[in-house]
Amino acid sequence: MKGGHVVAENSQSVERKRRWQSLFASFSGWTLDAMDWMFLALCLPMIGKTFDLSLPSMGLLATATIAGSAIGGMAGGFVADKYGRVRMLTWTMTGYAIFTALCGFAHSFEQLLILRILVGIFLGGEWGAGASLVSEYWPEKYRARATAFVHSGWAVGYGLASFFFMNIVPVFGWRALFWVGIIPAIVAVIIRLNVPEPEQWVKSKELASTNAQSVKTPSSIIFSKAYLSRTILATILSSSMLLAYWGSASWLPSYLLKTQGLSIVSTGIFLILLNAGAFCGHLSLGTLADKKGRRWTFMIGLGASIIVTIIYVMIKDPQVLLLFGFVFGFFTYGYFGTMGAYLSELFPVEARASGVSFTFSAGRFVSMSSPYIIGWIGTAYGLAMGIGVTAAFYLIGMIVTWMLPETRQQVAVAEESQVLSSKA
Numbered sequence: 001m002k003g004g005h006v007v008a009e010n011s012q013s014v015e016r017k018r019r020w021q022s023l024f025a026s027f028s029g030w031t032l033d034a035m036d037w038m039f040l041a042l043c044l045p046m047i048g049k050t051f052d053l054s055l056p057s058m059g060l061l062a063t064a065t066i067a068g069s070a071i072g073g074m075a076g077g078f079v080a081d082k083y084g085r086v087r088m089l090t091w092t093m094t095g096y097a098i099f100t101a102l103c104g105f106a107h108s109f110e111q112l113l114i115l116r117i118l119v120g121i122f123l124g125g126e127w128g129a130g131a132s133l134v135s136e137y138w139p140e141k142y143r144a145r146a147t148a149f150v151h152s153g154w155a156v157g158y159g160l161a162s163f164f165f166m167n168i169v170p171v172f173g174w175r176a177l178f179w180v181g182i183i184p185a186i187v188a189v190i191i192r193l194n195v196p197e198p199e200q201w202v203k204s205k206e207l208a209s210t211n212a213q214s215v216k217t218p219s220s221i222i223f224s225k226a227y228l229s230r231t232i233l234a235t236i237l238s239s240s241m242l243l244a245y246w247g248s249a250s251w252l253p254s255y256l257l258k259t260q261g262l263s264i265v266s267t268g269i270f271l272i273l274l275n276a277g278a279f280c281g282h283l284s285l286g287t288l289a290d291k292k293g294r295r296w297t298f299m300i301g302l303g304a305s306i307i308v309t310i311i312y313v314m315i316k317d318p319q320v321l322l323l324f325g326f327v328f329g330f331f332t333y334g335y336f337g338t339m340g341a342y343l344s345e346l347f348p349v350e351a352r353a354s355g356v357s358f359t360f361s362a363g364r365f366v367s368m369s370s371p372y373i374i375g376w377i378g379t380a381y382g383l384a385m386g387i388g389v390t391a392a393f394y395l396i397g398m399i400v401t402w403m404l405p406e407t408r409q410q411v412a413v414a415e416e417s418q419v420l421s422s423k424a
Helices: 002-051 055-083 085-103 109-137 140-172 174-194 199-210 218-222 228-249 252-259 264-292 294-314 318-345 349-367 370-381 383-388 391-403 408-423
Strands: none
Touching: 002 055, 002 085, 002 109, 002 140, 002 174, 002 252, 055 085, 055 109, 055 218, 055 228, 055 349, 055 370, 085 109, 085 174, 109 140, 109 199, 109 318, 109 349, 140 174, 140 264, 140 318, 199 349, 218 349, 228 294, 228 318, 228 349, 228 370, 228 383, 228 391, 252 264, 252 383, 264 294, 264 318, 294 318, 294 383, 294 391, 318 349, 370 383
16 A cells, blocks of 8 residues: 555656646747747837838738748647647747747848748747647646746746847847847757656557547547537637737837837836736736636636727827836736637647647738738828727627637536546
């Protein structure tokens, strides 16, 4: 008995260790993913000046990155389901690190455009693999908090990008900022050496190998009659969220610098406050989602985002604008943290990364037009109006969320049944 007790304790200890390893792996991947995205957003005004670009052309660089991420994300989910979540994280982080660094060497708009597509392809494959990895290691009781913590890495990455922006660009120029992007390659190697593939995925592959004739492909599962409506609605939800996000995030630095007249340092301070709010929002709404449910957390977050966005574009005082950064980040970014848990729970383990990546990446594909559209509206009516228009996308997201099922309780029941059957 004593020996069995020790074995059980050791097994639990290993399981806890792997949970935290998976959390660190996904958190670091998403943090550095965000850092790369924000390098471009922060440098757009300087890149535009270097290559003499119009606002729509500047927006096209962000659009190209999002387009690449949509392609990479759709393919990446199927690759992660076939070859593993950890392998996919390693490959994607190494890829976007290399091509981000190369952006600093671009000598024409066309070169930079091509490099941003390549960066996007690798960025796109990272999110689905990381969300699936954490969802398969962490139990339902803590899953939304775990995925929310992972997503809070976006705020940390944005903050890191703002920190590097303030300290590198004024001295060395915008090109040097992209060279910092090589850091993810180092992190990728550490992850690959220390994090094993989740047991759920390993068992699903073993089952597939023994029942090769009857096993369905991930694509046939997510488009089957049982899951098709979820796939469509989750895609619309992702599209609305990302249309709103990229419509505002791509132009926030330009709005602060050009429309509001803030300095580079003040803009950096605003963005740090904004992402501090986002970090707190991720953790707060993730906890709410674990206690009260995924769907209502989304409804609250999206509804608050409509109100906060309208208030934000009406503020004229630069000091008030700085202080409002925390509130803006808390609500408009905070509810994103639950996305990983919610999408993962909508699909079975054998098609989880595919379902998560397809719906999120299809949303990215739709949203790639947002920076260009907001740039066009900004040219005609001002960036305040352009960013204000994104409130309509939050409204669409609220309607679609109302049509999706709550997954918290049904996943808890399914996991409990799985545990009981394994004990039997």
